[in-house]
Amino acid sequence: xxxxxxxxxxxxxxxxxxxxxxxxxxxxxxxxxxxxxxxxxxxxxxxxxxxxxxxxxxxxxxxxxxxxxxxxxxxxxxxxxxxxxxxxxxxxxxxxxxxxxxxxxxxxxxxxxx
Amino acid sequence: xxxxxxxxxxxxxxxxxxxxxxxxxxxxxxxxxxxxxxxxxxxxxxxxxxxxxxxxxxxxxxxxxxxxxxxxxxxxxxxxxxxxxxxxxxxxxxxxxxxxxxxxxxxxxxxxxx
Numbered sequence: 001x002x003x004x005x006x007x008x009x010x011x012x013x014x015x016x017x018x019x020x021x022x023x024x025x026x027x028x029x030x031x032x033x034x035x036x037x038x039x040x041x042x043x044x045x046x047x048x049x050x051x052x053x054x055x056x057x058x059x060x061x062x063x064x065x066x067x068x069x070x071x072x073x074x075x076x077x078x079x080x081x082x083x084x085x086x087x088x089x090x091x092x093x094x095x096x097x098x099x100x101x102x103x104x105x106x107x108x109x110x111x112x113x114x
Numbered sequence: 115x116x117x118x119x120x121x122x123x124x125x126x127x128x129x130x131x132x133x134x135x136x137x138x139x140x141x142x143x144x145x146x147x148x149x150x151x152x153x154x155x156x157x158x159x160x161x162x163x164x165x166x167x168x169x170x171x172x173x174x175x176x177x178x179x180x181x182x183x184x185x186x187x188x189x190x191x192x193x194x195x196x197x198x199x200x201x202x203x204x205x206x207x208x209x210x211x212x213x214x215x216x217x218x219x220x221x222x223x224x225x226x227x228x
Contacts (some may be wrong), residue, residue: 003157004157031214033214034218035218040220041220042118042217042219042220042221043158043204043206043218043221044218045215045216045217048214048215055214055225056214056215058215065143091158093157093158095214101118102160102163103160103214103216104157104160105150105157105158106157106160107155107156107157108157
């Protein structure tokens, strides 16, 4: 069964460093998303991406964040200068279409900023 | 603005007992509601969703949920718990009209005991 994969499963970085979280969505999907969950808090929407551009983003997704689909398979989230409060589990998701099609989630990348 | 409240961060039931996980939502427009389940070290998996039509929706693994507009609730139930149901369950709402920006609750960890 096709699935969304994410690498690495756990990333540890120093404050101020850049990190890139990688996702491989399901191959025929067209819509891509990033969510994050700070420990003990809600899963929060960050951004949605379609046709090589951001279709929607939350207030969390500021200039420190960027997304890219560098090739036909990967979907990346970059944090330019990490802060302690960026420590969280980051989930990638993809869907075949919009309009309430199921979003398929990856297992997440746990980011720890020291 | 939309929000989701899940009452009870931890719920424990005996095997064979009724499972009831509570979810209340806030939305300024007719909502679309979802339940996701997360097993350890895996991504979020869609259990069921309500978009329009019948207010009682059935999902995978014997779960069902009922949309009650008057109570702004979308509680998840299963008549008889199984050990394999032990997982974390997330309620989510989308009321943006696009179906691709989910707002999640904080999750409920379900424990099933012998």
